[in-house]
Amino acid sequence: MKLTGSEIFVESLKCEGVKTIFGIPGGVVLKLFDVLHQQNDVEVVLTRHEQGAIHMAEGYAKATGKAGVALVTSGPGMTNIVTGLADAMMDSVPLVAFTGQVPTSLIGNDAFQEADNIGISRPCTKHNVLVKDVKDLATVIKEAFYIANTGRPGPVLVDIPKDVTTESAEFHYPDKVSLRGYRPTVSGNRFQIKQAADEILKAKRPVIYVGGGSVFSGAANEVRELADLTQIPVTMTVMGLGSFPGTHPLCMGMLGMHGTYCANMAMHEADLLIAVGARFDDRVTGKLSEFSPRARVIHIDIDPTSIKKNVHAHIPIVGDVKAVLKELVQVLSSMDGNPASVKTQRRPWLKQVNAWSAQHPLAYQQEGKKETKPQYVIDKAYELTKHKAIVVTDVGQHQMWAAQYFKSGLQRTFLTSGGLGTMGFGFPAAIGAQKAYPNKTVLCITSEGSFQMNLQELAVAAIHKLPVKIILLNNQFHGMVRQWQDLFYEGRYASSDLGNTPDFVKLAEAYGILGLRSEGPGDVEAVLKEGFKHKGPVMMDFVIDRFENCYPMIPAGGAQHEMMLEDPPQLKTARKPSRNKGEDADAVLPA
Amino acid sequence: MEHVISVLVENNPGVLARVAGLFSARGYNIESLSVAPTPDATISMITVVTSGDEIIIEQIMKQLNKVIEVLKVVDLTEEDHLERETALIKIVTKQGQQRDEAIRIAGIFRANIVDSTPQTYTFEVSGDSGKIQAVIDRLKPMGIKEIVRTGRIAIARDAL
Numbered sequence A: 001m002k003l004t005g006s007e008i009f010v011e012s013l014k015c016e017g018v019k020t021i022f023g024i025p026g027g028v029v030l031k032l033f034d035v036l037h038q039q040n041d042v043e044v045v046l047t048r049h050e051q052g053a054i055h056m057a058e059g060y061a062k063a064t065g066k067a068g069v070a071l072v073t074s075g076p077g078m079t080n081i082v083t084g085l086a087d088a089m090m091d092s093v094p095l096v097a098f099t100g101q102v103p104t105s106l107i108g109n110d111a112f113q114e115a116d117n118i119g120i121s122r123p124c125t126k127h128n129v130l131v132k133d134v135k136d137l138a139t140v141i142k143e144a145f146y147i148a149n150t151g152r153p154g155p156v157l158v159d160i161p162k163d164v165t166t167e168s169a170e171f172h173y174p175d176k177v178s179l180r181g182y183r184p185t186v187s188g189n190r191f192q193i194k195q196a197a198d199e200i201l202k203a204k205r206p207v208i209y210v211g212g213g214s215v216f217s218g219a220a221n222e223v224r225e226l227a228d229l230t231q232i233p234v235t236m237t238v239m240g241l242g243s244f245p246g247t248h249p250l251c252m253g254m255l256g257m258h259g260t261y262c263a264n265m266a267m268h269e270a271d272l273l274i275a276v277g278a279r280f281d282d283r284v285t286g287k288l289s290e291f292s293p294r295a296r297v298i299h300i301d302i303d304p305t306s307i308k309k310n311v312h313a314h315i316p317i318v319g320d321v322k323a324v325l326k327e328l329v330q331v332l333s334s335m336d337g338n339p340a341s342v343k344t345q346r347r348p349w350l351k352q353v354n355a356w357s358a359q360h361p362l363a364y365q366q367e368g369k370k371e372t373k374p375q376y377v378i379d380k381a382y383e384l385t386k387h388k389a390i391v392v393t394d395v396g397q398h399q400m401w402a403a404q405y406f407k408s409g410l411q412r413t414f415l416t417s418g419g420l421g422t423m424g425f426g427f428p429a430a431i432g433a434q435k436a437y438p439n440k441t442v443l444c445i446t447s448e449g450s451f452q453m454n455l456q457e458l459a460v461a462a463i464h465k466l467p468v469k470i471i472l473l474n475n476q477f478h479g480m481v482r483q484w485q486d487l488f489y490e491g492r493y494a495s496s497d498l499g500n501t502p503d504f505v506k507l508a509e510a511y512g513i514l515g516l517r518s519e520g521p522g523d524v525e526a527v528l529k530e531g532f533k534h535k536g537p538v539m540m541d542f543v544i545d546r547f548e549n550c551y552p553m554i555p556a557g558g559a560q561h562e563m564m565l566e567d568p569p570q571l572k573t574a575r576k577p578s579r580n581k582g583e584d585a586d587a588v589l590p591a
Numbered sequence B: 001m002e003h004v005i006s007v008l009v010e011n012n013p014g015v016l017a018r019v020a021g022l023f024s025a026r027g028y029n030i031e032s033l034s035v036a037p038t039p040d041a042t043i044s045m046i047t048v049v050t051s052g053d054e055i056i057i058e059q060i061m062k063q064l065n066k067v068i069e070v071l072k073v074v075d076l077t078e079e080d081h082l083e084r085e086t087a088l089i090k091i092v093t094k095q096g097q098q099r100d101e102a103i104r105i106a107g108i109f110r111a112n113i114v115d116s117t118p119q120t121y122t123f124e125v126s127g128d129s130g131k132i133q134a135v136i137d138r139l140k141p142m143g144i145k146e147i148v149r150t151g152r153i154a155i156a157r158d159a160l
């Protein structure tokens, strides 16, 4: 039977099992929206900004592991999603973004709302395609989902000219794709795996360093088996969080710029790194020339370009992390000199690791303080939700504190913009995650800087009754910027003081959302409890210590073992951390 | 070191932009680039001459392989191979003496004269880059009006 391009589009989405798409209509995609409007299998979430739509699709994808879908119009609709595409590219988020395009006959004529969608998105997509003939549409969509979801996942953009949405073709959804240039390696090389096993048994000071690849591959169990079997301590990147329980005795927490003292010291002293779906990002390595100077490196990753890009790998293993770890564990447990004996051999190293952890644990001082410490809010939120929440963060200090204090051992429960560091990601991504899991507790940990970048999506949370719990750590600063200015720019707050921020409680109320405020430490627990109890979305505005800094910190360009652990002496005296109304001209709180 | 890499790609619009964009986005060098059809109409061949240390070349190879529409990547520098480049060189020749000299040089380098006017000659010369450069250097003193070069192409030699 012949269908129009728009019908083919919708039928194809159904074939892919797509339940929800996020987007905003416009001239060239009206027909697509019109057909979507007349069916009930695929729900359209109308966002308030295309950036909201693409981050919602990301949140949906990060929470479920399946490609998120966005549909936007040509020109400005498309350019508004670029940030989300770049974000998804960096963090390997499977996405399929459909963009409208002017009719094929007008392409290249500077037509109304024309943009070179393919050219603009090329560097920030895994793949992109302009559909020139309605006969190709179904195949292109099939391939787009396949490419987005397999190998190292990523965003794929499909550009659909207006005439393609109206013309007709025979609909047949292919059940297989044949892409001769795309065959991701799944199982690792046997010989390399055996070599890795030998290295692991020989190593005296090994560390397992887990990245986001482990999350995408769903390898938490395998990571745990490997760690338990070989008694090797584990650290995670911000993208890898959830791969290993923060409460496990072998867990050292996050590593890198704001990682734990223990994790960074262990990385620095290690004689063997087992990198699992991680890419040695500069926020992790610090100064490259002094990174883990004595370590041999086993690098397991599905993307060959990640291997030997920044750090040499002595044993590269290209493959799906889960499959490779499974085999590695198997090989290890069948080897002579059984890993059981490893336990005794590992004792001195684990003793050292524990000593580091005891020496400088993550800590904050709330007791006896008038002002609320942001870490206290996060700690309490963690305590109240334990492993039941999906945590979605924005970007800044609050993100790093959330990464430090949430200890969940469940993958896909810590969603954050790691590679691109996109402020404004958090709230729409939380909405996307909540849409995927309407019955789970979804926390959006944010601060007023990031939140104001996409606050318009409050309307979506309200209308769709998505009970996202917004925990806004309100320091009236671009806090992370302020921290760098305090540490490296002699306290000159160039464009980091947000001053008179809006009354977030009233703002929430304006959208028909419950707003709660915590003025001091005494309110924190009550506000969190009330917010969590409430059935709908909640805005919880926590007035926090404006000048709290996030430690440990490896200063940019510093070596991994040279961490700052607390405010330097000059900062402790120079500032008066006053936040009461009227006392600080720059920080006028709404009544 | 200089490397000649041949890249077989799907003959789709935009593939060249993806390949070239990959080089510029990651700061890799392109010394020359040529694109041409292959006997299979669905496949094109891109020959790119680049340079970098071993680590960079390894990254370039992997990054190229990662492009969905790239079918095969070969670093020809690693094997025995032939390289060719063609140049069209237009020179200005005033007196008869100079015209004779130009023809003599063409003969030495086995360049063909493909166009001639009373004031100019256009030569076609083919060879490796060194030879092309030598011809240009010899003709320069006469006055070169225009040069067009193809960029390098290369092919592996087969074992006997």
Ligand SMILES: Cc1ncc(C[n+]2csc(CCOP(=O)(O)OP(=O)(O)O)c2C)c(N)n1
Residues within 6 Å of the ligand: A394, A395, A396, A397, A398, A399, A421, A422, A423, A424, A446, A447, A448, A449, A450, A451, A473, A475, A477, A478, A479, A480, A481
């Ligand atoms: C879109 C975007 N613009 C700018 C930045 C640079 N930047 C990084 S953190 C930060 C401040 C974040 O402020 P806020 O959201 O209030 O979080 P806080 O650090 O106060 O917790 C800025 C401006 C960014 N990461 N993303």
Ligand SMILES: [Mg+2]
Residues within 6 Å of the ligand: A396, A447, A448, A449, A450, A473, A474, A475, A476, A477, A478, A479
């Ligand atoms: Mg802030």
